Amino acid sequence: MKALAPHEADPNWFLLAKLLFGIALVIGAPFLVKPTISKYNEARQSANWPQTEAEITQSEVKTGQNRAKPAWTPVVSYRYSVDGKPYTSSKIAFRSFETPIPSHAEEVVEKYPVGSKHPVFYSPEDHSKAVLEKGTNWLVILALFFPLLFLAWGGYITYDNFIFLRARLSQPKKKKKKKRAQTSTTSSPNSALKRRRRRIRKNQDGG
Incomplete structure (x- = not known):
């Protein structure tokens, strides 16, 4: 049961998988009703076989x-x-x-x-x-509640993971800070060297 509960460390795809599993239990539960009741009726009728x-x-x-x-x-x-x-x-x-x-x-x-x-x-x-x-027993009678148990369990898993996943997806995404290119620091030595060369040339031309 704990493994199907949502956890902070679960990736989104895993939460979605558990959500779909819960939905499958909810959808499949009604299909268990007919065979369960049929088995119970057959066990009850066997008392007169x-x-x-x-x-x-x-x-x-x-x-x-x-x-x-x-x-x-x-x-x-x-x-x-x-x-x-x-x-x-x-x-x-x-x-x-x-x-x-x-x-x-x-x-x-x-x-x-x-x-x-x-x-x-x-x-x-x-x-x-x-x-x-022959006849029924407590396990056969208990089996009548299995579809209801599957329905409740699947509903809980579906609701729990849906609420958790929706809350996670609704949180604003943190904007990644763009790294500013430090052009001034990288280009400053080159530009200073160029200015120095230009001054030397001017002095030579003036001389």
Whole structure:
């Protein structure tokens, strides 16, 4: 957040770049509303999805990075069948299980070991959509506020950098003092020498 705030040492082009980034957040925020609400509705509807049995085919913890910090994600894949047709999925629930604490990811993997069988809930409209843990959770509900958060954050960045940049550009530019050519000092020895030569010539001509 501090990196996106205007600073006195920032050049104008960098302030403009941060201003444009803020504008992009403001413009992009409304586009997050539809997928966020859609995901919430699907999670809520999954509470009434039909159930079948699934077999876990993969269960492991993968290590990655999130904002240059280590992160651990449980990866669980399973297979199931509906009306005799086989399906596969790797969706545990309607939320992300990525965590900066490895033990939390390991707990999920231990809950779903390879070869174990668990209830799975699938969409009656699209049988390929399934989850091991149905319903909403606090993370899904919290995601509903993400578009509003992006809008507020982008608006703050845009306003802050715009006011700072406008104030800087409105300041009167300092006029550079032109260096006066010191012709008198540079030419005075030559002119004195010429006058002296003219006097000598006059004396010689007069003599």
